[in-house]
Amino acid sequence: MKSQISNVVSDFFFEYETQRQVLVRNRRVGVVCRLIQLGVLGYIIGWVFIYEKGYQSTDTAVSSVYTKMKGVGYTNRSGLEQIWDVADYVFPSQGDASFVVMTNFILTENQTMGKCPELPGKDNCSTDAECEEGRFKRHMTGLCLKQTGTCEVLAWCPVENDATIPDPPLLMSAENYTLFIKNSITFPLFDVTRSNLVEGIDGKYISKCLYHPDNDPLCPIMRLGDIVKFSGFNFTTIAKVGGAIGILVDWTCNLDRAVRHCKPFYTFHGLYGNPGETDRARASVGYNFRYAKHYMEEGQAKRTLIKVFGIRIDIIVQSLARKFDIIPTLTAIGSGVGIFGVATIVCDLVLLYVLPKREFYKNMKYKYTDTHQQYDGVFLNPRTPAFRGLPITKSNRNPI
Structure with a gap:
């Protein structure tokens, strides 16, 4: 053994x-x-x-985006001159990565809470039986008003009439507004932090530069009209009914080279609002929303309703870093x-x-x-x- x-x-x-x-x-x-x-x-x-x-191993970045719009708009509606600054035409105004620039609008002024007739063509009636209380978009009172041939509603009166959109857009001057983008990123795996204000971009440079993909591709200041053009849209068309544009900030970095070579690359994409798309082709065209300015007059609550047509801008950061x-x-x-x-x-x-x-x-x-x-x-x-x-x-x- x-x-x-x-x-x-x-x-x-x-x-x-x-x-x-x-x-x-x-x-x-x-x-x-x-x-x-x-x-x-x-x-x-x-x-x-x-x-x-x-x-190489890879890592994606943690990103932060801050934006600022500059420019002043001017309108003259029926002899009423008005200046529109950033606080009036940017929503929200905090400088987020997603915001809306107003380019057109419909005002409904001096609205008060009460009872009034619905617009002609909406909720037409001939008898009270056709105005069922609580039906449709607005709250009906159950009465049919013979003067207008429409149902009576309980709402902010007079009711909004948005059948006709101003053409040309009221804020065509928005084409010359400028957008400043400040983007900071960090690659945690490689302990590398970068900003789109790269080497050589200082206060003196920013005060003079304007983004162009060939002549000045690193300038963080962009003209709104150029953004629309680079995305493939027509400014007059998109300004009338609104639309959405995506700005892609691409950080593709090879960290085997010096960190200063890690720079952003901007591209522009039209999301919706294509001038080739007509009202017949789509059920909903453009981009719009409503907001109200409330105030008191002689002890009565009133408001001005504004239907905003604007260009929604979404800034999207895409990143990928590689290192041996x-x-x-x-x-x-x-x-x-x-x-x-x-x-x-x-x-x-x-x-x-x-x-x-x-x-x-x-x-x-x-x-x-x-x-x-x-x-x-x-x-x-x-x-x-x-x-x-x-x-x-x-x-x-x-x-x-």
């Missing part, structure tokens, strides 16, 4: 096993093997390392080396199942043995002492 244990231990420590290799001299198999290996090598170098940057990392590099190399095994599998299939001499190659590749070896007519166990004294011939490479 002790000798058996010692033999097992001795075999474990002092013997080495390796695979038997067969050298096949066949042009077709050799060409197939090398072509597959070249394809795998091209995949590893071209796709994994060059295109997918498999040797030994772990993904080794992982990419290891997976690539494993793929080289495909060449061996394909060539073995060709050798053993396709070529005319497949039976010959099978005999050369596989060694068939029984449980015990036969030597001079006697079956011996390879682990027995008698077998250990016999000469052993090892063949690592057998040319065929």
